[in-house]
Amino acid sequence: MLIAGNWKMFKGPAETAEFCLGLREQELDGLDVVVCPPFVSLAVAVQLLAGTEIAVAAQNVHWDAEGAYTGEVSAAMLRELGVYGTIVGHSERRQYFGETDETVAMRVHAALGAGLFVIACVGETEEEREGGETENVLRRQLSVLEPDDNLVLAYEPVWAIGTGKTATPALAQEAHAFVKSQLDAPVLYGGSVKPDNAAELLAQADVDGALVGGASLELESFTAICRAALRS
Numbered sequence: 001m002l003i004a005g006n007w008k009m010f011k012g013p014a015e016t017a018e019f020c021l022g023l024r025e026q027e028l029d030g031l032d033v034v035v036c037p038p039f040v041s042l043a044v045a046v047q048l049l050a051g052t053e054i055a056v057a058a059q060n061v062h063w064d065a066e067g068a069y070t071g072e073v074s075a076a077m078l079r080e081l082g083v084y085g086t087i088v089g090h091s092e093r094r095q096y097f098g099e100t101d102e103t104v105a106m107r108v109h110a111a112l113g114a115g116l117f118v119i120a121c122v123g124e125t126e127e128e129r130e131g132g133e134t135e136n137v138l139r140r141q142l143s144v145l146e147p148d149d150n151l152v153l154a155y156e157p158v159w160a161i162g163t164g165k166t167a168t169p170a171l172a173q174e175a176h177a178f179v180k181s182q183l184d185a186p187v188l189y190g191g192s193v194k195p196d197n198a199a200e201l202l203a204q205a206d207v208d209g210a211l212v213g214g215a216s217l218e219l220e221s222f223t224a225i226c227r228a229a230l231r232s
């Protein structure tokens, strides 16, 4: 079971330090825990979580090792910092920053090649679900990826991200089973995971963990979700 906190564009180095010092004190043995701070806060997270089982991952990575790509960061640079993995293809990157299935594939390939662990995100929009397109969209998004020991998928229905609308456990299970039929990898659920709905989502057979946004920003709610995962 893996619980990852996607902090998005929240927490500079000072807030990151405070969170990590608190997280170090928690009893989370037996659970894979990952925090994904913004780029500028990765170094302090790596430093303060050194010697623990908690991993630090980035939220994005470029596909080239270096080059004239203003504003981008490479896998080699993340590795140099001691970062363990990265999220790729989050729906906010697809929606606001022109991420496509092709660029997702390039980023995933480069990250895995550089030895990073990858959480690759897929998921349909509300319009796509209502139009009966969910499976087609997932099939297309997954078609560019290949199984890898260091690849984990996150099924994040876009309509459930940051909206407070969570997929029902049955709907999540159905989507996860479909995702696994397309690509053999563990699948995290993401989209308004909170302490009060985590247990029933994590109890589904094909839900292998969670990618948590909003509720990962407070130590208390994040660790409550981790404890629910430990019990499941």
Ligand code: PGA
Pocket (backbone or CB within 6 Å): 006, 156, 160, 161, 162, 163, 164, 190, 191, 192, 193, 211, 212, 213, 214, 215
């Ligand atoms: P949320 O975000 O938990 O705030 O819905 C999840 C995500 O975007 O990874």
